Amino acid sequence: MKAAECRVAFVGAGNMAREHIRAFSDVPHVTLSGIFSRTRGRAETLAKEFHIHGVYSSLDSLYEATHADLVVISVFETAMLPVSVAAFDYPWTVLMEKPPGYNRMQAQEILHDARTKNRRVFVGLNRRLLSGSQAAINNLAENPSPRFIHVQDQQSLEQAKAIGHLDIVVQNWMYANSIHLVDYLRFFGRGTITSIQPVLSWDSKNPGIVLAKIVFSSGDIGIYEGIWNGPGPWAVTVTTPLRRWEMRPLEHASFQNSGERTMNPVSIHPWDEQFKPGFRRQAEEAVQGAMGGPSRCATIEDAYETMCLIEGIFS
Numbered sequence: 415m416k417a418a419e420c421r422v423a424f425v426g427a428g429n430m431a432r433e434h435i436r437a438f439s440d441v442p443h444v445t446l447s448g449i450f451s452r453t454r455g456r457a458e459t460l461a462k463e464f465h466i467h468g469v470y471s472s473l474d475s476l477y478e479a480t481h482a483d484l485v486v487i488s489v490f491e492t493a494m495l496p497v498s499v500a501a502f503d504y505p506w507t508v509l510m511e512k513p514p515g516y517n518r519m520q521a522q523e524i525l526h527d528a529r530t531k532n533r534r535v536f537v538g539l540n541r542r543l544l545s546g547s548q549a550a551i552n553n554l555a556e557n558p559s560p561r562f563i564h565v566q567d568q569q570s571l572e573q574a575k576a577i578g579h580l581d582i583v584v585q586n587w588m589y590a591n592s593i594h595l596v597d598y599l600r601f602f603g604r605g606t607i608t609s610i611q612p613v614l615s616w617d618s619k620n621p622g623i624v625l626a627k628i629v630f631s632s633g634d635i636g637i638y639e640g641i642w643n644g645p646g647p648w649a650v651t652v653t654t655p656l657r658r659w660e661m662r663p664l665e666h667a668s669f670q671n672s673g674e675r676t677m678n679p680v681s682i683h684p685w686d687e688q689f690k691p692g693f694r695r696q697a698e699e700a701v702q703g704a705m706g707g708p709s710r711c712a713t714i715e716d717a718y719e720t721m722c723l724i725e726g727i728f729s
Contacts, residue, residue: 426488427451433690437697447480484704491516507704521721537717540692545683546667550659559654563636567595568646605631610726
């Protein structure tokens with residue numbers, strides 16, 4: 415029996431939208447049905463490059479013309495709330511870029527509206543779907559021992575301003591960009607978060623080092639280390655008595671066994687080299703979800719819980 419085609423539509427025509435379109439164009443049994451963007455010229459350019467069937471002038475006309483199974487929303491943080499809420503008026507599955515709104519309160523509004531309208535919503539926390547992240551989480555699932563999760567983050571508010579982000583986004587930069595790292599605490603930590611204990615607190619007037627201890631009901635312990643306006647890596651380690659996993663940079667995973675000194679690298683899946691890392695697997699998982707199957711994509715509930723964790727660390 416021939417597999418059903420999944421009709422995918424796109425909202426937004428910037429660089430991130432292009433990366434999503436590239437990924438979805440490689441997934442079997444996908445039709446790129448249409449695109450809508452306020453900058454129609456850029457939408458027309460992408461439609462021509464990737465053979466998208468139609469360019470539309472509104473979200474309403476995008477759905478009415480395509481009846482897409484899945485819509486991918488890639489818009490600025492300040493536009494995510496109104497655009498996503500408008501998209502929930504239609505019965506397609508939604509994959510929205512992270513973050514879901516520029517702060518926790520906006521994420522709560524998006525979650526509430528998605529639940530009210532009974533929509534299936536994924537959020538593009540693509541680093542969960544890196545081949546290295548998947549290798550680590552699958553291996554750790556075989557090990558019941560407590561986990562110590564250490565997340566190292568680095569952010570620059572000056573850089574955020576320099577690349578043109580609005581002041582409200584810069585003021586909430588931990589939601590816009592640290593979500594990449596903070597989400598790893600929830601991805602690897604088991605159970606619910608029982609406490610968030612500040613060690614070095616966030617100072618919005620003088621951003622520097624932020625340290626927090628996160629305790630999970632499973633007994634897992636996490637440490638968030640954020641270096642603001644200073645040098646530092648993006649890195650994640652997960653340590654158990656039997657094996658230590660390390661991702662530095664995040665796309666490269668390796669492990670060290672108990673009693674050994676050497677690190678054993680994990681091969682990177684070609685998808686993470688040919689596409690924006692995590693995007694190709696995320697696209698396939700989103701299609702599976704849109705067609706009624708299981709999906710490993712992060713849900714709006716996952717993303718909201720991570721936004722709550724960010725608020726707890728930086729409050």
